[in-house]
Amino acid sequence: MASGDETQHGSAPLTCLVTGATGYVGGRLVPELLAAGHRVRCLARSPEKLRDQPWAGQVDVVRGDVTDRASMIGAMRDVDIAYYLVHALGTGAGFEETDRKAARLFADVAAGAEVRRIVYLGGLTPSDVPVSQLSPHLRSRAEVGEILLAGPVPATLLRAAVVIGSGSASFEMLRYLTERLPVMVTPSWVGTRIQPIAIRDVLRYLVASARMPDEVDRAFDIAGPDIMTYRDMMERYAKVAGLPHRLILPVPMLSPRLSSHWIGLVTPVPRSIARPLAESLRHEVVCGEHDIARYVPDEPGAPLAFDEALALALLRVRDAQVMTRWSNAAVPGAPSDPLPTDPDWAGGSLYTDVRERDVHAPASALWRVVEGIGGENGWYSLPVAWALRGWLDRLVGGVGLRRGRRDAARLRVGDSLDFWRVEEIEPGRLLRLRAEMRLPGLAWLEMRVEETGAGRSRYRQRAVFHPRGLFGHAYWWSVSPFHAIVFGGMARNIARAAEAETG
Incomplete structure (x- = not known):
């Protein structure tokens, strides 16, 4: 023994x-x-x-x-x-x-x-x-x-x-x-x-x-x-x-x-x-x-x-009744955190839209575009659709797009960014935003930048939605037909903007 x-x-x-x-x-x-x-x-x-x-x-x-x-x-x-x-x-x-x-x-x-x-x-x-x-x-x-x-x-x-x-x-x-x-x-x-x-x-x-x-x-x-x-x-x-x-x-x-x-x-x-x-x-x-x-x-x-x-x-902070980071997916330190060995069906429904593009520009140029998103620079796809979503959010008592951003070039954790909030940022690598618009669920938008060598990089984009109730599921499926235009266009145009910056 x-x-x-x-x-x-x-x-x-x-x-x-x-x-x-x-x-x-x-x-x-x-x-x-x-x-x-x-x-x-x-x-x-x-x-x-x-x-x-x-x-x-x-x-x-x-x-x-x-x-x-x-x-x-x-x-x-x-x-x-x-x-x-x-x-x-x-x-x-x-x-x-x-x-x-x-x-x-x-x-x-x-x-x-x-x-x-x-x-x-x-x-x-x-x-x-x-x-x-x-x-x-x-x-x-x-x-x-x-x-x-x-x-x-x-x-x-x-x-x-x-x-x-x-x-x-x-x-x-x-x-x-x-x-x-x-x-x-x-x-x-x-x-x-x-x-x-x-x-x-x-x-x-x-x-x-x-x-x-x-x-x-x-x-x-x-x-x-x-x-x-x-x-x-x-x-x-x-x-x-x-x-x-x-x-x-x-x-x-x-x-x-x-x-x-x-x-x-x-x-x-x-x-x-x-x-x-x-x-x-x-x-x-x-x-x-x-x-x-x-x-x-x-x-x-x-x-x-x-x-x-x-x-x-339910992965909620009891007082605020809001979910913490979906990447950590739990109250910090709680033993109920989802683990790598948990079955795929555990943790509730989680819808994702994933986009990835190779970019003919260095990671530094791509990151400048990512960190400068929102506010006066917009969201790189269908400005009318983003404006309409912001207007609808204001109509139902949400924050809308009017908040803009604190700084035109730099972001930090906790910053408001139109109807998003900066949840996490790793300079040069990762920007994760949590939606603060009125939704039947919880939503995040994650943007990653990777250096691939020879002056090139890779852009990875993921939208995540955690529905609340049957209406949350219905909401996702009602807007998913437009994701190719909104999220696909966003990934494509961010890549183009980085390439244009480097000539």
């Missing part, structure tokens, strides 16, 4: 193995463990998926699989705490047996390696329903927990219901359903009581579990303070997200199978994941105890209330 004679609840660093580091929870847990002073080893079937993580150089990454004994033996060597954060949901009809075999192997190898503790994040299950009658998803989670507890290594099982955080499959279902449907014909499970938990609290409990006293060998229910129905969750999501009230009409004949088809039509969450999650929503999942507080005392303001968790998951 890596830590000698120190006890788990001492202060010496522990060596932690994180399985599922390429997944939603695991990818967020790793930096929290590092921040707590622990050493971290990640087990991944595809280690290359972790190379873009900001913490990749601080951890030991090994290739392997929880169903492969040889790779597990190597991964467990000199490990104190082993986090089991994998499951076979979405892999097909045989996922329950795969989960059983993997859990048995994990417990067996951990015992042989003299691992001090296994920590597992499972699903909250109703106390009055036999395991055999649970949905396949919850049944498998419960069985994995029982297997790990039955092994010789002390285990901490954390049982959670819906996890509120951008990237969580359950939360993404909630996000897409509520944002895309102002009127919903829903299954009867919208009336099922649920006790959700913020990803921030899940991570807090997971990290603290590494220091559990040696004698602790049991399951704990973990959740936030709010008990509500799925309907309540959708209505409160709409309120926090600034959407109009949603009309929700439950229809009893919508079975879990039909529900999964319905979810598949409305959301990009894969049906292989949506179906078992929808089947699980028929069960009431409310905590039967809060014993975890004996070992992980509740901090001020924790666990987070549902609305607070939503505000973080």
Whole structure:
């Protein structure tokens, strides 16, 4: 064992193995463990998926699989705490047996390696329903927990219901359903009581579990303070997200199978994941105890209330109710930041228009044109269209185009620029603007300059739109036919202006 004679609840660093580091929870847990002073080893079937993580150089990454004994033996060597954060949901009809075999192997190898503790994040299950009658998803989670507890290594099982955080499959279902449907014909499970938990609290409990006293060998229910129905969750999501009230009409004949088809039509969450999650929503999942507080005392303001968790998951600053940088895509430092390993369908809808041009002018000349955009210089495409958009914005109470710019040649972060705001600037390389016009969503315009050599450069332009509600989606598709003229012309004319400057 890596830590000698120190006890788990001492202060010496522990060596932690994180399985599922390429997944939603695991990818967020790793930096929290590092921040707590622990050493971290990640087990991944595809280690290359972790190379873009900001913490990749601080951890030991090994290739392997929880169903492969040889790779597990190597991964467990000199490990104190082993986090089991994998499951076979979405892999097909045989996922329950795969989960059983993997859990048995994990417990067996951990015992042989003299691992001090296994920590597992499972699903909250109703106390009055036999395991055999649970949905396949919850049944498998419960069985994995029982297997790990039955092994010789002390285990901490954390049982959670819906996890509120951008990237969580359950939360993404909630996000897409509520944002895309102002009127919903829903299954009867919208009336099922649920006790959700913020990803921030899940991570807090997971990290603290590494220091559990040696004698602790049991399951704990973990959740936030709010008990509500799925309907309540959708209505409160709409309120926090600034959407109009949603009309929700439950229809009893919508079975879990039909529900999964319905979810598949409305959301990009894969049906292989949506179906078992929808089947699980028929069960009431409310905590039967809060014993975890004996070992992980509740901090001020924790666990987070549902609305607070939503505000973080929606990437909003709670007081201002505005999104921060889309490039960082989160409240700074919040553990709900989208990560490189998050699935493509996580994070809500994001529409983009991308343009790129090779420019026969040095990067310095191209940058001068980019930094001088707006104000008297205009936007390099269809001045009448930009003027009309500014006039319409003023008509509905927006800022319009009259603000111009502070300086004719230089920009800095925070400057107003017509109906944009300079969000970020890297001199000579990057200008990112955030729209302050009245829109049914949030919008950014990014312009990049790259030196390509021999007096030439490349111009990259990207417009990004995060729609709010069904009207936001309709807005994007109504204006997208004009993007080739507006954004395409803008990229073309910026390139020409830089070339003209150099003769």
